[in-house]
Amino acid sequence: QVQLVESGGGSVQSGGSLRLSCESSGSTYGSTAWRGCMAWFRQAPGQGREGVATISRRGITNYADSVRGRFTISQDNAKGTLFLQMNSLKAEDTAMYFCAAVACVYHNTPGFSRDEYIYWGQGIQVTVTS
Numbered sequence: 001q002v003q004l005v006e007s008g009g010g011s012v013q014s015g016g017s018l019r020l021s022c023e024s025s026g027s028t029y030g031s032t033a034w035r036g037c038m039a040w041f042r043q044a045p046g047q048g049r050e051g052v053a054t055i056s057r058r059g060i061t062n063y064a065d066s067v068r069g070r071f072t073i074s075q076d077n078a079k080g081t082l083f084l085q086m087n088s089l090k091a092e093d094t095a096m097y098f099c100a101a102v103a104c105v106y107h108n109t110p111g112f113s114r115d116e117y118i119y120w121g122q123g124i125q126v127t128v129t130s
Helices: none
Strands: 002-007 012-014 018-026 036-043 049-055 061-063 072-076 081-088 093-101 125-128
Touching: 002 093, 018 036, 018 093, 018 125, 036 072, 036 081, 049 072, 049 081, 061 072, 081 093
Parallel strands: 012 125
Antiparallel strands: 002 018, 018 081, 036 049, 036 093, 049 061, 072 081, 093 125
8 A cells, every 4th residue: 555645835926836746655665666657647626637747667757748848757766755846837737736656567658547546645736826
């Protein structure tokens, strides 16, 4: 079982930056036995949950078109922490942000379907004001 806890959200003006973190804990995460695919999703009021960025066990990253070039996903495997650096934020980035994880094989490239992921954080609010 894996627990995920997001932090680093808040309110920022348009054009600003925020860095989200997702701390992982559990019986296997953070040990050599755990290797998973991870992702950030977001959900704006009245809208569905959409994938923002993913990272594979090999460190291969993928981004939604709406954030490519502005957001960077990274992870510290030793500490079991996932990050999302968000730059040049826009009002349309306002949403609840969630980290997600799933055990995956080494060569797997994770996708943006929420059904792929088993473990989810509670989410953290990001508000961008214009």
